Amino acid sequence: xxxxxxxxxxxxxxxxxxxxxxxxxxxxxxxxxxxxxxxxxxxxxxxxxxxxxxxxxxxxxxxxxxxxxx
Numbered sequence: 001x002x003x004x005x006x007x008x009x010x011x012x013x014x015x016x017x018x019x020x021x022x023x024x025x026x027x028x029x030x031x032x033x034x035x036x037x038x039x040x041x042x043x044x045x046x047x048x049x050x051x052x053x054x055x056x057x058x059x060x061x062x063x064x065x066x067x068x069x070x
Contacts, residue, residue, distance in 0.1 A: 014055045017042070021059045035059075043067045 007024070011017040025035050042057045042064050057064045 014057060018058055021057070021064075025059060037062060037064075041065045041067045043069065 009017055009020045009024075011020060021040075028035055037059055040059065044066060057066070
């Protein structure tokens with residue numbers, strides 16, 4: 001049995017990240033793997049200091065949980 005513990009995607013725009021998540025899901029599921037959507041989380045990092053919209057990161061139209069740094 002195969003497991004992927006941690007995978008990191010980085011993108012400057014939310015749409016780019018959503019597209020990468022869709023590609024990951026499509027690729028894995030087409031090969032018989034399952035993606036546990038309840039365990040997927042994202043962390044927003046504002047490296048540039050520029051505030052961007054508060055849109056949603058989604059997979060299959062379902063919002064992904066955001067990790068809040070404490």
